[in-house]
Amino acid sequence: MNATPGQAPVKSIMPKWVRNPQDFVGGIAMMAIAVFALWASSDLQGMRGFSFGAGTAPRMFATLLLGLGAAITVVGVLTEGQHLAKYHWRGPLFVTLSIVSFALTIRSMGMIFSALTSFLIAACGSPETRWVETFIVGVCLTAFCALLFPYALGLPLQLLPTFMIR
Amino acid sequence: MGDIFSNLGLGFGVVFQFVQWTPAFLGGTSIPIPVNILLCLIGALVGTLVGVLPGIGTIATVAMLLPITFGLPPVGALIMLAGIYYGAQYGGSTTSILVNIPGEAGSVVTALDGFQMAKQGRAGPALAIAAIGSFFAGCVATVLIAILGAPLTKLALAFGPAEYFSLMVLGLIFAVVLAKGSVLKAIAMIVLGLLLSMVGSDIETGASRMAFNIPELADGLGFATLAMGLFGFAEIIRNLDAGGESDRELVQQKVTGLMPTRKDMIDSTPPILRGTVLGSILGILPGGGAVIASFAAYTLEKKVSRTPEKFGRGAIQGVAAPESANNAAAQTSFIPLLTLGIPPNAVMALMVGAMTIHGIVPGPQVMQKQPELVWGMIASMWVGNLMLLIINLPLVGIWVRLLRVPYRLMFPSIVIFCSIGIYSVNNAPTDVILAGVFGLVGYWLIKHDFEPAPLLLGMVLGPLMEENLRRALLISRGDWSVFLTRPLSAVLMAIAAGLLVLTVLPTLRKKRDEVFVESEN
Incomplete structure (x- = not known):
C-alpha cells in the first residue's frame, strides 16, 4: 500500500524541507478543494439578518476545510513522515x-x-x-x-x- | 417491562409474517411463505458470500449489495440489509481465520490468533468459537436494543434543533477520536464529507448549490454512488496495486473437526462475556462500532490473561473476545440510528442512505409512527444471528472454496456488478461515471493515508446538521450562544470539546496509537 519508510527517497520531487510529503501534498489538495468550493458557492446568497442563506453553510464548511488543509500542510512540513506512495497506472x-x-x-x-x-x-x-x-x-x-x-x-x-x- | 415484551412481540410478528403465494401453476392453492425470514436468510448468505472475498470489507459489501434491496418493500429491504451486514462481518472473520487477510478492519485482530489456530489445524474450533461468541453477543445486544429503544426515543423527542446539532458534533468528534491515524486528517475528511453533502439544491430556498447546472447534480450527489465509488471501486484499484495473488497464504489442510473441545469452551466463556459487554458499550457510542470494539476487546483480554505470551500464537481467547465484541457493537450501533436518527458509523450511514431511498427519515418519529419497521428489524437481528450460526458452520467448506477464486477473475466481476448496481439506482449513466471518479478519489485518499469512512459519515450527517443549525439559530434569533446556554446541548458540547482536547494530549495519543498498533506486530 504505502511506500515503506525505509526506502531511500531516490527520486523525490519534493524539496528537502518537506519532511512528510504525503501529508504535505494531502493538505494542499484539501486546500485546493476548499478554494474551489468557495469559488463555486460564491454566487449564493449569504446571511440575511440572522437567518442562513443558501451559501452560508457551504462557505462555512469550505473555510473550515481550508484551515484544516493548511494545518495538515504545516504538519507535513514540521514532522517526519512517509514519502509519496507509488502509483500504479x-x-x-x-x-x-x-x-x-x-x-x-x-x-x-x-x-x-x-x-x-x-x-x-x-x-x-x-x-x-x-x-x-x-x-x-x-x-x-x-x-x-x-x-x-x-x-x-x-x-x-x-x-x-x-x-x-x- | 411489559412494553419491551409487547414491542419484541410485534417485531417477531413482523419477522414471522407469512405471505400467501398463489402461483398460477398450482391452480389456486396458496402456499404461505415467510417472506421476511427468507429475506433475512438470503441477506445473511449473500453478505457472507461477498464478505468472504478477501480484501472486501463490510462497508464495501453493504454498499455493493444496496441495489439488490431497492425493489423490496421497506421492511423487507431493511431486514435484508441487516442480514447482509452480519453476514459480511461473519464472512470477514472467516477470511481472517483461514487466509490471514482480514476482509475488514474489524477482523484484523481476529486474524492474529485465528490464523495461528488454523495453521495448527484448529481452524474448525476457531470458526465455531467465532460463531458461538457472535451469536451470544448478538442475543445480548438484541435485548439491550429492546430495553434502551423506548426510553432513548423519549429522550430524543425532548431534543430541539440545538441539542441535535450538538449531538451530531459529539458523534463526529467521537468518530475522529476512535478513528485510526491522524486526528487532523480525520476531521478534514468529515468536513470534506459535509461539503460534498451541500451539493445540490438548498433545503430552504431551493437554490442550486455548486451543481454547475449539471442536471444530474441538481438533486445532490447520490449517496449510493459515493459509497460504491469510495469503497467498491477504490478498494478494487488498491487491491490491484497490492498484486492480489502473491501474499495469499491459504490454509491448505481440510477443515476438519468443527466442534471445539470442552477446554476450548471453558477457556472462551469469560472472554465472550467480557467481549460482549465491552462491545455493547462501544457500539452505542457515536463514532464507535465494530472496529474499535474488537481492538479494545483483544487488548483487554491480553491484559487480564494470566498467559499473555500465548496471544498471537493461537490462543482461543484471542478469537472469542474480539469476535463477540465486534458483533455486539455491530448491533448496538443500531441504537443511535433507530432512536435518534443519527448514524454512529459508516455502515449505519449506509443504512440511512437505504432508508432515505425508501422514503424513511430515520429518527424518533419512525419508532412511533412505524413501530413494525423498527421492531421488525430488531427482531430480525436475532433471527439473523441464529441463521448465521446454523448456516455458516456447515457451509465453511464452500466459503473455503470461494477463497480460492483468483483475484484476476474476481475484480472485473465486482466492477461490473457495482456498475450495474449504480446504474439501476436512477437509470442514470452519469451516476456510474461519478462513482468511477469517486473511485479514483478514494484511491488517492488511501494513498495519502486519509480514511474514507469519516467522509461517508460527514456526507450523511451534512444535511441534518445544516438543517438543525439553521433552525436552532433561527429560533434563537441568531444567537450562537444557544448551543451553550441550553443545558443538554451544553453538556454534549462540553463532552465533545473535552474529548478533542484529550485526543491531542500526548499521553492519551500514545495509548490510542498503541491499541491500533497491536495488529501490526
Missing part, C-alpha cells in the same frame, strides 16, 4: 476505462453487451489475466446479471441493444 486506468465504457454503452447497447465489454476491459487491469478463462467467466457473469437484475430483482434494465428491439 494499470489498475486505475483499465478499471476507469471499464466504468466509462459501461456508462457510455448501457443506454444504447443494453446490458448484455456493455457488461461483457466492460468485464473484458477491466480484466486488462491485471497482468495475470488469462484470456480464455476470463472470457468464460465474463459470459457466465453477464448471464447471471441478466437474470438477477431484471428478473429476480425486477429492476428495469434493457438487456439487448436498442436497434435489435426495434
Whole structure:
C-alpha cells in the first residue's frame, strides 16, 4: 500500500524541507478543494439578518476545510513522515476505462453487451489475466446479471441493444 | 417491562409474517411463505458470500449489495440489509481465520490468533468459537436494543434543533477520536464529507448549490454512488496495486473437526462475556462500532490473561473476545440510528442512505409512527444471528472454496456488478461515471493515508446538521450562544470539546496509537 519508510527517497520531487510529503501534498489538495468550493458557492446568497442563506453553510464548511488543509500542510512540513506512495497506472486506468465504457454503452447497447465489454476491459487491469478463462467467466457473469437484475430483482434494465428491439 | 415484551412481540410478528403465494401453476392453492425470514436468510448468505472475498470489507459489501434491496418493500429491504451486514462481518472473520487477510478492519485482530489456530489445524474450533461468541453477543445486544429503544426515543423527542446539532458534533468528534491515524486528517475528511453533502439544491430556498447546472447534480450527489465509488471501486484499484495473488497464504489442510473441545469452551466463556459487554458499550457510542470494539476487546483480554505470551500464537481467547465484541457493537450501533436518527458509523450511514431511498427519515418519529419497521428489524437481528450460526458452520467448506477464486477473475466481476448496481439506482449513466471518479478519489485518499469512512459519515450527517443549525439559530434569533446556554446541548458540547482536547494530549495519543498498533506486530 504505502511506500515503506525505509526506502531511500531516490527520486523525490519534493524539496528537502518537506519532511512528510504525503501529508504535505494531502493538505494542499484539501486546500485546493476548499478554494474551489468557495469559488463555486460564491454566487449564493449569504446571511440575511440572522437567518442562513443558501451559501452560508457551504462557505462555512469550505473555510473550515481550508484551515484544516493548511494545518495538515504545516504538519507535513514540521514532522517526519512517509514519502509519496507509488502509483500504479494499470489498475486505475483499465478499471476507469471499464466504468466509462459501461456508462457510455448501457443506454444504447443494453446490458448484455456493455457488461461483457466492460468485464473484458477491466480484466486488462491485471497482468495475470488469462484470456480464455476470463472470457468464460465474463459470459457466465453477464448471464447471471441478466437474470438477477431484471428478473429476480425486477429492476428495469434493457438487456439487448436498442436497434435489435426495434 | 411489559412494553419491551409487547414491542419484541410485534417485531417477531413482523419477522414471522407469512405471505400467501398463489402461483398460477398450482391452480389456486396458496402456499404461505415467510417472506421476511427468507429475506433475512438470503441477506445473511449473500453478505457472507461477498464478505468472504478477501480484501472486501463490510462497508464495501453493504454498499455493493444496496441495489439488490431497492425493489423490496421497506421492511423487507431493511431486514435484508441487516442480514447482509452480519453476514459480511461473519464472512470477514472467516477470511481472517483461514487466509490471514482480514476482509475488514474489524477482523484484523481476529486474524492474529485465528490464523495461528488454523495453521495448527484448529481452524474448525476457531470458526465455531467465532460463531458461538457472535451469536451470544448478538442475543445480548438484541435485548439491550429492546430495553434502551423506548426510553432513548423519549429522550430524543425532548431534543430541539440545538441539542441535535450538538449531538451530531459529539458523534463526529467521537468518530475522529476512535478513528485510526491522524486526528487532523480525520476531521478534514468529515468536513470534506459535509461539503460534498451541500451539493445540490438548498433545503430552504431551493437554490442550486455548486451543481454547475449539471442536471444530474441538481438533486445532490447520490449517496449510493459515493459509497460504491469510495469503497467498491477504490478498494478494487488498491487491491490491484497490492498484486492480489502473491501474499495469499491459504490454509491448505481440510477443515476438519468443527466442534471445539470442552477446554476450548471453558477457556472462551469469560472472554465472550467480557467481549460482549465491552462491545455493547462501544457500539452505542457515536463514532464507535465494530472496529474499535474488537481492538479494545483483544487488548483487554491480553491484559487480564494470566498467559499473555500465548496471544498471537493461537490462543482461543484471542478469537472469542474480539469476535463477540465486534458483533455486539455491530448491533448496538443500531441504537443511535433507530432512536435518534443519527448514524454512529459508516455502515449505519449506509443504512440511512437505504432508508432515505425508501422514503424513511430515520429518527424518533419512525419508532412511533412505524413501530413494525423498527421492531421488525430488531427482531430480525436475532433471527439473523441464529441463521448465521446454523448456516455458516456447515457451509465453511464452500466459503473455503470461494477463497480460492483468483483475484484476476474476481475484480472485473465486482466492477461490473457495482456498475450495474449504480446504474439501476436512477437509470442514470452519469451516476456510474461519478462513482468511477469517486473511485479514483478514494484511491488517492488511501494513498495519502486519509480514511474514507469519516467522509461517508460527514456526507450523511451534512444535511441534518445544516438543517438543525439553521433552525436552532433561527429560533434563537441568531444567537450562537444557544448551543451553550441550553443545558443538554451544553453538556454534549462540553463532552465533545473535552474529548478533542484529550485526543491531542500526548499521553492519551500514545495509548490510542498503541491499541491500533497491536495488529501490526
